[in-house]
Amino acid sequence: MISPELLAFIRIAYGVLMLLTLAASLPHARRYFVSERWGGYAQSTPWIDAVQNPFVSRLILAAWCAAALCLVAGRFVVPAAGLSLGLCYYFFVRTRWKSALRGMGAPGFIAFWLGAAVFLLELTARHAPDLSRLVLLTLQIDFAAIMISAGLYKLFAGYRHQHGMELGMVNPEWGYWPSFWQSWSPASPLFRFLDEMAWFTEVAGGVLMLIPATRALGGLAILLSFVFIATQIRLGFLCEMVMVCCLLFVGAPATQTAAAPMVPLAPWAHAALKWGCWAYIGLLPVVRSGMFYNQLRHRSFPAPFQRALDFHANLFGLILWRVFTADVVNFFIRIWEETADGSRRLISDYRMTGPYRFSQVAECIAITSVFTTLKYYPSNRAMFEERLLRYARTIPHAPASRLIFEWVNVAMDRGHFEHVPVTEFSVDVAHGLVAESVLSDRTTVHGVPAFSPVHEGARPGSYAPLAR
DSSP, X not given: OOOHHHHHHHHHHHHHHHHHXXXXXGGGHHHHSSBGGGTSSBOOOHHHHHHSSHHHHHHHHHHHHHHHHHHHHTSSXXXXXXXXXXXXXXXXXXXXXXXXXXXXXXXXXXXXXXXXXXXXXXHHXXXXXXXXXXXXXXXXXXXXHHHHHHHHHHHHTTGGGTOSHHHHHTOTTTBSOHHHHHTSOTTOHHHHHHHHHHHHHHHHHHXXXXXXXXXXXXXXXXXXXXHHHHTTBOOTTHHHHHHHHHGGGOOOOTXXXXXXXXXXXXXXXXXXXXXXXXXXXXXXXXXXHHHHHHHHHOOOOOHHHHHHHHHHHHHTTOOXXXXXXXXXXXXXXXXXXXXXXXXXXXXXXXXXXXXXXXXXXXXXXXXXXXXXXXXXXXXXXXXXXXXXXXXXXXXXXXXXXXXXXXXXXXXXXXXXXXXXXXXXXXXXXXXXXXEEEEOOSSOOTTOOOTTOOOOOBSSTXXXXXXXX
């Protein structure tokens, strides 16, 4: 069981972190929470336009902030947690593949996951205390699986080949101290240590979380690792939210008894929650294994099973965390405005912190997701150009100017770190045209390291490979 005092602390911490996340997003809400019809990141469809327009989005953000405040104050807790969870689900999971924002990536996913944890724990504590242990167990198993899969993916995606933490730490788009770390040698034992500890801590911590006697130790290991990550990497409030998630592994004594609920759940809701938890636990290893099979073996399952796998994964927002693997952090994008006379003005100023556009993790996720399309779907040029043009329309510039997106490789193949411009993409927003110019042959925008499990995907939302 989890003590009432700890549950209250987790609820308040989540409410505060959600408020901070929304506060950081508000100056950029016209891009993050509005469709492209009004100059935002989301793909324009009738449903998305009805929800993500300037008027409705203001109401949504006001309600979202009010819900977070209620969680902090301890008022209307279950409805407030449910509202916050629903909005997290819509923006961070349901429309993930329909927006350049990509659901705010891993920070958005953890906000959704912690929101679900708070809602389920508060719901059962107040209305179905006999299910509190089962809900907590489900959350603990799920979070442990997230950590184990994240660590295993790092293991198979280059961390043992020293293509891991160091790439992000010297990348100005992701690291807080790129100039400092760029002066170090890529062969430094410190980078080797950090790479090995990154995957091992997540795997070992996740395994410890699954064992009742060592759950607190596993939670502490993950918590401390994210304390360090928070000092190095631009991840918004992801690290702090992960630390709060780790508190779920600090249990109260087993002799604690549940109080009778004042208003019990309806019998059908009680049964649905109970059997839903058991079904989720039973399917979790199947779904996680299937996603790894798709990604590592580059194979699909028979069509009916693959469709069921993808449906389940997308319904619950299950992903393989590629937050800090080479295919995401071995490049960054410089954005320039180029006038008719050829002079350029740098737009993408990756400052350490503040309200600036390119100091926001969500912005870095958006621009990176546009360009990882070239790696994940290399034969689908139309998808890349559509995403790039949608993103480019959100950048203020003179009508006669072009936008230049400079793809810069983070290289370390010559015994030191280099930022090597590889390709430029010239975008004429007014005419919807994209032109590409190769600057260096040291690598390509489509290239992935030989040891990487990245392959061309069948479609967004699936790890199955493209059928040839």
